[in-house]
Amino acid sequence: MAQKTITTTDFNFPGQKSVYRGKVRDVYNINDELLVMVATDRLSAFDVVLPKGIPYKGQILNQIATKFMRLTHDIVPNWLIDTPDPNVAVGHLCEPFKVEMVIRGYLSGHAAREYKAGRRALCGVELPDGMKENDKFPAPIITPTTKADSGEHDTDISREEVITKGIVSEEDYAQLEKYTRALFEKGTEIAASRGLILVDTKYEFGKTKEGKIVLIDEIHTPDSSRYFYTDGYGERQNKGEEQKQLSKEFVRQWLITNGFQGKEGQKTPEMTEDYIESVSERYIELYENIIGEKFAKADIDKIHDRIQKNVEEYMKK
DSSP states (O other): OGGGSOOOOOOOOTTEEEEEEOSSEEEEEETTTEEEEEEOSOOEETTEEOSSOOTTHHHHHHHHHHHHHHHHTTTSOBSEEEEEETTEEEEEOOEEOSEEEEEEEESOHHHHHHHHTTOOEETTEEOOTTOOTTOEEEEEEEOOEEOOOTTSOOOBOOHHHHHHTTSSOHHHHHHHHHHHHHHHHHHHHHHHHTTEEEEEEEEEEEEOTTOOEEEESOOSOTTTEEEEESTTHHHHHHHTOOOOEESTHHHHHHHHHTTOSSOTTOOOOOOOHHHHHHHHHHHHHHHHHHHSSOOOOOOOTTHHHHHHHHHHHHHHO
16 A cells, blocks of 8 residues: 555656645745645644555545635635646745634634633634534634644734734735635535535635735645534534534544644554555545545556656646
8 A cells, every 4th residue: 555655755857946845745846936736645633744645635635626726716816827647736936924824614623622721712813602612603713823844833823913923914914814714705605515514724825926915735625624514513513412524633533532632752543554544535535525526546556657757748838
């Protein structure tokens, strides 16, 4: 199985200037003009990259993200130009903002954990009293985080801090908020048409050389978003039951159950072949539900060679 996943990349593309390796994606700078973004099969949770890759995960993330970029480019401009390979997106070189725009429609995940601990404000946003986990907020809230370097933890930050610390100018931040709300509204609409609830998500933005703010990285994937099934949501809330969800949360829960939350001194639990297979199947299920069509598996026998060849052929054009 191991050789059929892509967990490290060491490509050499024509005109390559540098490489940035994120938690899941490796980004190649081509002539300070283009970025070639390779979605690997690395699995990250609690800001830690787990020891083994998940077959097809990179392809799934890349295809969901590019599909949603195309569905939303009329409301928010994005960096994407083309997808020459199932695991690769090519787009305009951008200078990323050092903040991730997290937007939440429901009290779930990190927000629910904070709420349970008695906190009634998140990133400077007041939270209403009397909510229970997975309740819907009166209106979606934006709870930004700083964008951490690999191996570091993202940190909650308020709008005020982002502006006063000069991380993003007030004018730009207002635009990021506007775009975040517009994308979340569209994502919510698309999810509803698939029988899903878009619970929360994060967006990343950058500036092109011309100074235009565009959406970068990924959008509405199970790695960046949490989805619930609409069917039975209300009933489960009334009974105080857990929601049936489509997200990477099942990996986090498995890690928590096995005594791992990314804290110092904790060891990642063993990932058996069966477990890896089950995660791969879950990601395929996520894809098919979110996109509403059957997942077509790419040939993963020589995945590195395939990517190198497809990108080189694309560059020639």
